[in-house]
Amino acid sequence: MARRACLGLTVILLFMIGTLPILSMLMKSVVVDGHLSLASYGGLLVSSHQWILMGHSMILSSLVTALTTAIGVPLGILLGKTDLPFRRFFRVLFVVPLLIPPYIIAVSWLDLLGSEGLLAQLLGTAVIRATAPMLFGLPGCVIVLFSVFLPIPMLLTMVFLRTINPRLEEAGRLVSGWRGVMQEITIPLILPGVLLSAMLVFLLSFGEFSVPNFLRYDVFPVESFTQFSAFYNFKAATAAAVPLAAITMVLLLVEGVFLRDRTYQLRPSPGLDGQALIGLGARRRGLLLLVAIIGLVVVFVPVVVLVIQSAGLTAYVEALSRAGDSLLRSLIYAVIGASLLTVLGFFTGYLIQTKAFRFWRSVDSMTIFLFALPSTVIGIGLITLWNTPWTNFIYSTPWIIIFGYLAKYTALTSRISVTQFAQIPPSMEEAAQIAGARWFRRMVFIVAPLARRGLLAGWLVGYIFSLRDTGITMLVYPAGHETLPIRIFTLMANGSPELIAALCMVMIAATLLPPGVLWMVSDMRKKAVIG
Amino acid sequence: MEALEATPLKKVIVSLAALGVLIGGLLTWHYTQAPNNTRIVVVYVSEDQVFSEPILRDFEKETGIEVTAVYDTEEAKSTGAMNRLIAEKDNPQADVYWANEPIRAEVLKQKGISAPYVSPLAQDIPPVFKDPDGYWTGFSARARVLVVNKGLTERPGSILAYTDPHWKGRSVIANPLFGTTTAEIAALFTIWGNDQASDFMAAIKANRVAISTSNGESADFVAAGQYDFSLVDSDDAVNRMRQGKPVTMVYPDQAENGIGSFIVPNAVVLIKGGPHPRAARSLIDYLLSRETERKLAFADCAQIPLHPGVRTPSELKPISAIKIMRVDYADVARKMVELQPFLKAWMGL
């Protein structure tokens, strides 16, 4: 049976690339000197300081999640569903911070507000000395991570808004203004998307170590990190990452509780593309100002600091000469990674949505857990598993980087596919089945075309995450074939700020220009058709 | 009648799949096309890329051997090169490891990942900076120095200043859980013994020392006048001086009976079973040459040459003029592991 074979293959692939490396790490962590032992777990969460660190991480992740959701969802609605001026520009603008390593954004803020920063030079150190300490500790971490992860709820809100049947909103419009429709109909309908984005942001914030470390806020990942960096103790490092599994499970449970009895049939009327734009009317200017201010603070300021630092053509010439090849590699790997992630996510999502196997829930949990795990654990797992003389054709080639992307980010494309499939009436596939089409034909000609929006969104998200990845790439890239973020990362140590800034600008331009231009052109074409 | 739209779709899918297979095949072929080539060497590098990359490029130019490198950075808290070397033990991909301090080289020796190689070019490097069995060889060193704000009338001359009530609340030190700071504390434990060293650490804490995230940040604090002095790497101090910041550099404990300044050389390691052993030896020889040491001395990292008589920039003292801390780096490496719980407790973690 093609269906079982293909979905089975998907599971096997996920297992080989994602689960097996982690399993091998876990197995090794419970074997000490050839005996089964929990020694590596002995020190886990026993001391009060570890609980303090756990508490810090929880507070930081919760704050970042709450803040990004509270601002990102309305922002997504404003940019995706209203007639806000310049919304196309803003859509691209807000994605920028996701493409800059969070660490650099932290550095950039410090360059601006620090005791020796740009503002201090302008206003005199006395003024700034009072504000500089604010940048450190919890507030600084929250601000930086907020700006980095804001695009996630924003993008997902925009994606999910598009899947709502306009009729449902129109029905609400008859009895209420847009505000009421938003509160009572639209937002509840996109709740699965909001919860997904909240979970992703929480896990990403929880796993982030470079920013809290730089801004001096002690968080839980330091445990796993020091085991790796100071002791090279893979067992203890793996053990220290295991509490993440518990957190992932709790998050999935919370999500389940929220979504229970909420499996809506959001089927859009077939062929109806028209999404009503909300007219903002008199509030248009005010909201534009608000969005512009958020954009200014969250995106513009750090980027302008980078631009100021990279001032002068020489930095760019050097950046391109030092990193032109890695930029090209980055783009190629990200395109391949995103495409494979889309395919894998399509089948994984189909498997989950149709509950094709009895263990569908564990497939979903596994992908989310992999997304939550520290990249180092996955990376080491991939090395120990795939670095053998017989698999050199994978390990010593960029395929291992692609494997890393697939292991880490399948949760993203899989979950986006699941929501997309939920919008497609089962009768669509059943009709094809009755017409005599086998499974694969149904997938290619009926389900995939109907899910094209979700596939496209999944591809874009996969592209962005593949492109910005440093954690896994750092551990597995074949010597001499590093990607641009890795270049930026390794040049950061004592490299000139101009060069780093220029590299970041190159990265932003190269990655945002193609999709940004496509986006704007397609919007203009749509407009021309309507006009 | 219009043909079914599915027809072009199918063509697109088939051609995309074919294209994918083609690109995939080409990529794989491309990357596996350089088998045991003697004109290639694979090096993992923990020294900052800005400083190490030019040296490796020069090596390529002079020998025609192509260098492919994996760079790493401690500053952004990545844990790349070392963990890779350890994880790749059973099927080594690297030929050479360029460590920015000898402790890691010791760890590799203890884990059986490195192989001995005594380079003829390292003969006149003092034995204290070399593994007696040849598992690693030191070159171009940083010294642990005190960076001191120029505005001070009185300057500290010893690390004991950290415990001196005169400097209470005026000193800063980088997080002892990471990097060269950990190594230096471990070195003190090997010299003074556990009791004296832990008393010293307690006294530092009682003297209200501040903790920074890195040596670079410590140096910036001192330059900004927020603190009076800090124990940092010599390159951190030299950098600030070259930028015209109001700091100066003091080699600590240089008196007759002083313990001297802790020296952190780069260390180069031959990886056991690496794919290109001959090219590996050429690269090691190149890194251990006087010329490389001269370049690294004049670069922004301002590292102190270990060969006698190599020219140095004016800010640096030659190694012969510095009283160095006499330690066994193997002992220091072992001590570092042992000390971790103590240091965590010390940090209040």
Add this chain to the structure above:
Amino acid sequence: MKIVHLDSVSKLYSGEKILDDVSLEIDEGERITILGPSGCGKTTILRLIAGFIAPDAGFISIAGSVVAQAGEIIKLPEQRHLGMVFQDLALWPHLSVAGNIEFGLKAKGLARTERQRQIRKVLDLVGMLGFADRRPAELSGGQQQRVALARALALEPKVLLMDEPLSSLDLDLNIRLRQEILGLQRKLGFTLLYVTHDRDEAFAIASRVVLMSKGTVEYDGAVEDAIRQFKG
């Protein structure tokens, strides 16, 4: 000859019996309507025959061979050679009218000219010849209905399953389409299994009526008897 046979079929949904020991024999060329209130299990019967779900007990056979038994689908829907018109019609929005019809013909492996001939033929049957290049969204409700019917008939199935296909149409259109369906059945001679909750609709189309209630067959007999018994 029996073309469809349900033999003591039961179906559970989360512990609740949707179908309880239902047996049904359908002869070739019959027009059967399954009548009953929503939730009585009538759609479940269609989905069992189509092969989307497996029975929890009993056997289902089509044209003499067993296609499903307790807990197991032996023949997949795509292997059963049935036609079906869905309640929501399930017209594929990304394909044109011709594309919707051609899909099954392609899956069957017909050559291009053969396919075009068949598309033309079924569109002619339902009076939609001029609409081949339209998208479903560009058609009225009645037109969509006809396209769904044409699509189901394109493969010349022996059995046509219809799941409340006319429920969303106004009465005039509903009555007109009943007549058309009836006419097509007489012309082509397929077996019709028609599910509805509307008595008039059921009596107008059927040659035999099956009345369902709470998962069991309450009445099964010729339409004339049914009219006498229930309409009076």
